[in-house]
Amino acid sequence: MNWDWDKLQEKRDRQQRQRPVRPERDDRDTFDHDRSDEDARTRRPSPGPRGGSSGPHFSMPRMRLPNGLMLGGGAALLVLLWLLSGIYIVNPGEEGVVLRFGKYNRTVGPGPHYALPSPIETVYKPQVARIMRSEVGYRSAGESRTFQQGQVRGIPAEASMLTGDENIVNVQFSVQYRIADPVAYLFNVYEPDAMVRNAAEAAMREVIGNSLIDAAITDGKLQIQAEATQLLQTILDRYGAGIDVIAVQLQDVHPPDEVRDAFKDVASAREDKSRIINEAEAYRNELLPRARGEAAALRNEAEAYRAMRVQNAEGAAARFAAVSEEYAKAPRVTGQRLYYEAVEDILKNAGDKVVLDGKIPEKVLPYLPLPGLKGAQPATGGTEKK
Known part of the structure; x- marks a missing residue:
């Protein structure tokens, strides 16, 4: 078949x-x-x-291929991927903090690095170059973080403070800070942002409690900011927070709404007082230099006049001494010469001169219109007009 x-x-x-x-x-x-x-x-x-x-x-x-060999290859691939997962990159402005089995091991800078894969080593990368901000007494609306009317929400429980003269004032301020020690920042404190806000509120309450309300509202804000910054830095250093405080900035300081109008009037009066004082200071600063200049000019003129008179007197004294010495040698000649010089000095400044010779002066009335001599008639009897 x-x-x-x-x-x-x-x-x-x-x-x-x-x-x-x-x-x-x-x-x-x-x-x-x-x-x-x-x-x-x-x-x-x-x-x-x-x-x-x-x-x-x-x-x-x-x-x-046997299944055992395939399982071994897959396991080797998983181990390789697990080892490669330890490669990480620290960005600029960050620092890498490496923990080994939960204990601090090392700190690395920006760039590519390798750490043993989890759970052996863990890497934290805090941003040490970033300027962080904490707000006390208010909260900004949106991401802009700008203090403008209508964009903030007040927190009365944080803003209400008592001044040194037992007045209530609402203080809204912000704190700018950065990470100085990343290890202390990560492991010494819990919730560092909330801790900074609470410490800043405590520091500001102490500074406001040592200040008067007039200084807090008007011209004492710069001093309050400086004192609050220094005190807040001291508190954070005592906590070991690893935070560096850059500045404390007062955003708005005002009394309660019930007495705000009265305080505005007081502030306006103080501003008027300061304005008037400044105007008076400006007038004084303008007047005093001018008066000092005029006084210096008068002093210089007096000094020049004094020097001239002294020198003239010294010259006249020296001339008199010389003439006296010559007169002692020849009295008659020197006396006649002095007489001629004296007459010359007298007559050289006279405009019109009248000379009477002989006995004519005895017959003439000793009255002459000397001031109006040009209009007078010459006297008879041998008068001569020169």
Whole structure:
């Protein structure tokens, strides 16, 4: 009986494909079973004299990788990925704080670094160059953090403070700070932002309690800011917070709403007083230099006049001494010469001159219109007008 071996083989192949897959038992049984199935599928009878198959024909089985080796490769890949997860980058303006089994180990700067993967080592990256801000007495609305009317929400419980003269004032201020020691900032305090706000409120209450309300509202704000900054830094250093306070800035200082109008009037009066004082100071600063200049000019003129008079007197004294010495040598000649010089000094400044010779002066009335001599008639009896 001749069998159609090709059709029989195709039927067996279809049955093998439709057969459900049995669960695997172990590596050896699975490998042997797969090899027996492969042998059964590839075994073909040899062809007979009429084109049929005269006997079975065997082909080489296909090799498969054991499941244990595949699991080992997957585990090695997972270990490699776990080791590579320790690579991290610290950005500019940050510092990397590395903990090993929860204990501080080291601090690294910006750049790529490697740490043993979690849970062996843990990395924190605080932003040490960032200027942070804490608000006391109010909260800004939105991300702009600008203090403008209508964009803030007051916190009366934080803003209400008592001054040194037992007056109530509402103080709204902000604190600017940065991280100075990242290790202390991360592990010495809990919730550092809330701690900074509470410490700033305590420091400001102490400073306001030592100040008068007039200074807090008008011209004492700069001193209050400086004292609050120094006191807040002292408190944070005592806590070991690792925070450096940059500035404390007063945003708004005003009395309660019930007495705000009265305080505005007082502040206006103080401003008027300061304005008037400044105007008086300006007038004084303008007048005093001018008076000092005039006094210096008068003093210089007096000094010059004194020096001139002294020098003239000294010259006259020296001339008199010289003439006296010459008079002692020749009294008659020197006396006549002095008489001529004296007459010359008298007559050189006279405009009109009247000379009477001989006995004429005895007959003439000794009254002459000397001031109006040009209009007078010359006297008779030998008068000569020069």
